[in-house]
Amino acid sequence: MLGFGCGMVTGKAGMTSHSYWINTATAFDGGAAGPVPSRADAVVIGGGYTGLAAARALALEGARVVVLEGARVAQAASGRNGGQCNNGLAQDFGGMVAAYGLERARAFYRDFDDAVTTVETIVRDEAIDCDFLRGGKLKLAAKPEHVAKLEASAKFLRREVDSDVAFLDVAATRREVASDSFHGALLFRRSASMHVGRFGAGLAEAAARRGALLFEHAFVTRLERLGGTRYRVTSTRGVVEADRVLIATGASEKGPFGWFRRRIVPIGSFIVATEPLPADLRQALLPEARTCTTTRLIGNFFRTTPDNRLIFGGRARFALPGPRDDAKSGIVLRRSMIGMFPALAQTRIDYCWGGVVDMSADRLPHAGQHDGLFFATGFSGHGTQMSVHLGSAMAGVMLGMRSDILWDQGAWPAIAGHYGKPWFLPAVGAWYRIKDAIS
Ligand SMILES: Cc1cc2nc3c(=O)[nH]c(=O)nc-3n(C[C@H](O)[C@H](O)[C@H](O)COP(=O)(O)OP(=O)(O)OC[C@H]3O[C@@H](n4cnc5c(N)ncnc54)[C@H](O)[C@@H]3O)c2cc1C
Numbered sequence: 001m002l003g004f005g006c007g008m009v010t011g012k013a014g015m016t017s018h019s020y021w022i023n024t025a026t027a028f029d030g031g032a033a034g035p036v037p038s039r040a041d042a043v044v045i046g047g048g049y050t051g052l053a054a055a056r057a058l059a060l061e062g063a064r065v066v067v068l069e070g071a072r073v074a075q076a077a078s079g080r081n082g083g084q085c086n087n088g089l090a091q092d093f094g095g096m097v098a099a100y101g102l103e104r105a106r107a108f109y110r111d112f113d114d115a116v117t118t119v120e121t122i123v124r125d126e127a128i129d130c131d132f133l134r135g136g137k138l139k140l141a142a143k144p145e146h147v148a149k150l151e152a153s154a155k156f157l158r159r160e161v162d163s164d165v166a167f168l169d170v171a172a173t174r175r176e177v178a179s180d181s182f183h184g185a186l187l188f189r190r191s192a193s194m195h196v197g198r199f200g201a202g203l204a205e206a207a208a209r210r211g212a213l214l215f216e217h218a219f220v221t222r223l224e225r226l227g228g229t230r231y232r233v234t235s236t237r238g239v240v241e242a243d244r245v246l247i248a249t250g251a252s253e254k255g256p257f258g259w260f261r262r263r264i265v266p267i268g269s270f271i272v273a274t275e276p277l278p279a280d281l282r283q284a285l286l287p288e289a290r291t292c293t294t295t296r297l298i299g300n301f302f303r304t305t306p307d308n309r310l311i312f313g314g315r316a317r318f319a320l321p322g323p324r325d326d327a328k329s330g331i332v333l334r335r336s337m338i339g340m341f342p343a344l345a346q347t348r349i350d351y352c353w354g355g356v357v358d359m360s361a362d363r364l365p366h367a368g369q370h371d372g373l374f375f376a377t378g379f380s381g382h383g384t385q386m387s388v389h390l391g392s393a394m395a396g397v398m399l400g401m402r403s404d405i406l407w408d409q410g411a412w413p414a415i416a417g418h419y420g421k422p423w424f425l426p427a428v429g430a431w432y433r434i435k436d437a438i439s
Contacts, residue, residue, distance in 0.1 A: 017353040019080040020273040021197030028073050028204040032213040035238035040066040043233050043242040045220050047073035050376050051248035052203045053391030059210035068235045070219035074200025077250050080355030082301045082313045084291040085384045086137045086191040087113045093157050109161045111406050115389035116192055128202030130195045131306050135289045137191030140182040142294045147184040164189040178285045181340045193291050193303055223256050229372040244398045247375040251358035262414035265359040265422050270329035271313035273351040282308040312337045357381045361415050368408035374398050
């Protein structure tokens with residue numbers, strides 16, 4: 001069948017369209033029944049990777065944990081992402097050294113390495129069947145002008161922090177990706193990929209198996225501080241008092257989290273998944289099954305799946321997800337995909353969906369305490385690994401077992417002029433397009 005089907009779009013509130021990952025995973029069905037208990041040692045608000053990893057780690061330490069998830073667990077960003085579990089920083093390492101100094105930039109970089117290992121360890125320890133594969137990542141030069149910078153970056157990274165990084169020239173890049181659109185690449189060998197829907201369901205099952213009570217459709221509407229870190233939390237499934245509360249609500253646009261909304265910009269990101277490709281075509285497109293990103297500011301990310309689909313995403317439009325915008329973004333993405341891979345001109349699109357990225361101003365994660373509430377957020381499109389790692393680490397902080405969180409950077413100022421609705425996004429999008437055109 002020719003063309004753009006995207007027949008999977010629904011208009012269900014809160015579920016803008018079907019993610020390939022959610023549609024091809026068995027949904028978690030171990031949610032707690034009845035009203036929430038009146039007391040808990042720890043309440044985790046939000047059942048994405050951050051909240052689930054924290055709940056699992058808290059329960060492993062013997063804490064009585066209640067997770068309050070406003071919808072279904074692992075079905076917001078955690079069930080709608082690109083399935084790339086990459087090492088390395090999203091930002092240029094040289095720029096990070098200039099901003100933070102070598103030691104801190106190195107520590108940031110290494111924490112992403114550790115985060116991939118945290119995911120790998122949980123997958124192994126909890127026997128989660130999610131096709132976790134250390135296949136490596138390619139950062140692809142989308143313009144000839146970007147090649148010199150990638151080559152210099154490779155040298156610097158190899159010398160200072162990651163001896164596994166390699167620079168690939170245009171010929172080597174062409175052997176990795178069957179496209180004439182790229183002029184060179186950086187290879188990060190420690191990066192991984194996984195089926196994020198099956199990982200999310202497996203992580204939820206693991207948390208429940210370890211003793212955490214997971215309440216779905218328990219939307220939190222009110223927080224009352226009782227003193228120190230003690231809070232009364234009101235949800236649509238009941239009220240619970242806890243000694244410690246973790247805010248793990250990602251880019252949540254609703255609920256009593258105004259302080260966080262002034263620090264996080266919700267940004268739409270969109271993805272399409274093709275029909276299963278003939279195995280030889282899939283093999284020819286990306287023979288090493290690596291994850292891929294491009295160097296443009298408004299770039300693309302893609303990978304293949306074990307069932308031979310191409311998953312192709314990007315910030316196709318500066319809009320938030322919804323059935324109309326997912327479909328429009330799908331059309332833009334399909335055009336870009338065919339531009340890179342003309343062999344896919346006749347390929348059907350089976351899925352298109354959008355999700356909301358929790359972007360911080362410095363594009364780094366933030367974690368710590370505010371008003372007695374613990375938090376971990378701001379993963380800025382690089383949270384498949386870091387949300388799991390930081391959620392697990394915050395459990396240790398909540399229990400007083402550690403205080404060494406790298407991403408707890410003390411004061412975290414609000415974004416000037418931002419009160420929750422990102423009115424400035426169209427202007428930012430226009431500025432990025434200009435920068436992409438001239439750099
Ligand atoms: C389209 C897209 C592509 C991405 N691709 C990648 C990728 O390839 N690699 C990568 O590393 N990262 C990627 N990311 C980012 C990654 O998915 C996230 O960083 C990660 O999933 C964040 O997990 P989380 O648990 O913090 O947030 P979420 O998964 O968003 O979970 C937050 C949860 O909080 C719940 N919640 C919110 N408000 C309330 C309330 N009031 N009461 C109760 N519950 C509430 C929500 O329902 C939600 O389930 C992508 C993100 C998107 C959207």
